Amino acid sequence: MAGLQTVSPSLYEAATIDGASSWQIFRYITYPLLTPIIAVVMTFSVLFTFTDFQLIWVLTRGGPVNATQLMATLSYQRAILGGQLGEGAAISTAMIPFLLGAILISWFGLQRRKWQQGESND
Numbered sequence: 001m002a003g004l005q006t007v008s009p010s011l012y013e014a015a016t017i018d019g020a021s022s023w024q025i026f027r028y029i030t031y032p033l034l035t036p037i038i039a040v041v042m043t044f045s046v047l048f049t050f051t052d053f054q055l056i057w058v059l060t061r062g063g064p065v066n067a068t069q070l071m072a073t074l075s076y077q078r079a080i081l082g083g084q085l086g087e088g089a090a091i092s093t094a095m096i097p098f099l100l101g102a103i104l105i106s107w108f109g110l111q112r113r114k115w116q117q118g119e120s121n122d
Helices: 002-006 009-017 022-051 053-059 071-081 085-116
Strands: none
Touching: 002 022, 009 022, 022 071, 022 085, 053 071, 071 085
16 A cells, blocks of 8 residues: 555556556556565565464464465474474475575566666666
């Protein structure tokens, strides 16, 4: 909601006067201006989903039939509670490519946005 409030109403007014449809207004005004905010929110959302150990552990401990199991809780169960430190470390290490992927997608999205605004990539 805060991101939508940063978009100037004059841009919407100008697009409406120029005859843009609601889809065109969204595609060419709203979405490009919200791209940096979407990238940051997506990055934090993915990071918190992967690392939100304490909430899942306190409420459900992985849930019935592992319904709310995360990689972090699975790693803890295997390494600390189960005594299989190697398997727990492997599960924790397996989270790294997913986290890096989410961060790189967000970073390249922001870099693309800077290029569209005429900034250099230096």
